[in-house]
Amino acid sequence: MTSQAISPTRQVVGRLVKNPSVMIGGILVALIVIMAIFAPLLGTIDPNQTSTSTRLKPPGYEGVMKIYTEEGRVKIPVTYHMGSDDLGRDIYSRVVYGARTSLIIGLSVAAISITLGMTIGLIAGYFRMLDAIIMRVMDGLMAIPAILLAFALVAALNAGLLSVIIAIVVPEVPRVVRLVRSIVLSIREEPYVEAAITAGTRIPTLLMRHILPNTIAPLIVQGTFIVASAIIVEAILSFLGLGVPAAETPTWGNIIGKARENFQVHPHQIFYPSIFLAITVLSVNMLGDGLRDTLDPRFAKRV
């Protein structure tokens, strides 16, 4: 009998593969990750290279970049697949490299907010004394609309990648804390937890071995949605000129922000990064929806 039983891991994998949202979303996300990693090999040039002779050119334009180096003037033939911006930079290269920023920010925001939220949530859920204080602080933070909280943090910190990450993490943490805390509150009443307490299990072991594993599936789902919303918030911040500076690192948000002035004449400068941004967020959300339905059926019923 036991020889025919399918292991739980294989069951989960089987359900994931059968779910169309997981497959389509997952494949698209994988393609974007590959594009970001192999950006230098995809026919790109230096995304920050400016060229005064080839400014604001249409998509498909074949021109020559004149670059002044220490050895003198160098001419490089370039095909501008997506046209060039107001400084003659290649929009195609900027869009391809922009995927890196979006993914780095999305993943690091998710990792940091899940780690922080899980730790605080475990403490709040298990230690009654601290619960009231922690949750009042979290309620207060959640009362500030996420975008405005990010704005305030960006204003207080210095501009740059790290500040943007912090500004997006802080509004996300309370939501993770709430989720983890609610799971801990329901799990700690389970007989097996009470049995572990009676058997004299120490609190760190109890939390790590008996309570924490229950939070993994909901947190994977939540983490996926955090990746998507972090990518959107980063794009909004950079679009408004409050995020990653355009001269340093291209991001989809700051490419769009830069192209605003020329939108009426050169709308394509906005469309290309917008399409990549929308497809990326859409596929991460699809992956999240599918993961929620397969990994966490209780959660799926709630929403």
Add this chain to the structure above:
Amino acid sequence: MLSYLLKRLVATIPVMLVVAVFIFLLLRLTPGDPAAMIAGDYATEAQIAEIRENLGLDQSLLSQFGIWTGNILQGDLGESYFFKKTVTELIASRIEPTLSLSVLTILLTVAIAVPMGVISAYKQGSWLDRIVMGFSVIGFSIPVFVIAFGLIYVFSLQLGWLPVQGYKRLGDGVLPWLRHLILPSLALTVIFVAFIARMTRTSVLEVLGEDYIRTARAKGQTETKVLIRHALRNAAVPIVTVIGFAFAILIGGVVVTESVFSIPGLGLLTVEAVLNRDFPTIQAVVLLFSFLYVLINLLIDLSYTILDPRIRY
């Protein structure tokens, strides 16, 4: 009812206190002289000295917080040295566009999202339902400025029907006012509809399985009346709740939309304030919006008794 109202009001005090502490600390924890930060790049030495005096920077952090909160409670939000106005004046002059945009968006959203949600619940699993659900995933995924630029491209640049950007006051005529607001509120509506339609669908679906729906049908009630009077009425509480939560998303959307369409409202003010590190204005706007958010959710809680007479406080 009255005791519940009182209890809820008291419960909002710690929440607003945490918000206030956070906004207060924001400036004190940043490296540098808070007085110089508040003054911004455009203030004179004398002004900075005056601010230092007013903030009580030589006193303890706790009494500084006391002074700051005291001023706010008296309606003194400080002075913006960048805009050369008091923050109260500044906010008052920027309310109309934001209010117009938000109200129009909420009206449009409810008019589109609620029927969409009801129909897709009624025809669950049909192609119509799939389209509605697909649309709502897209609404979650596309940033509002991308939708805004798409709308500008089609309706302003290609068709030339509506202005590309700008704002006309309501006092200058209803038609110009509306013409300038159609695209911004449409852009916001796309995002907002996604949330409300999804929630409407879920709650109507739950209600449709109830016994009283079958009873209503059994006594020969038309399907429209069953849906509107019996199903929607009973699904109203969760729908209104999600409208309250989505208010935070609306605020975020308003900030971005105003900036795309150059609408001189509170959202554009916020962006300008952050770009110029105008801290008194940033603090005031964040405080104001958080207060509104808490207030709206309180009002929504209280509306439950009207929407569902079974709920009594």
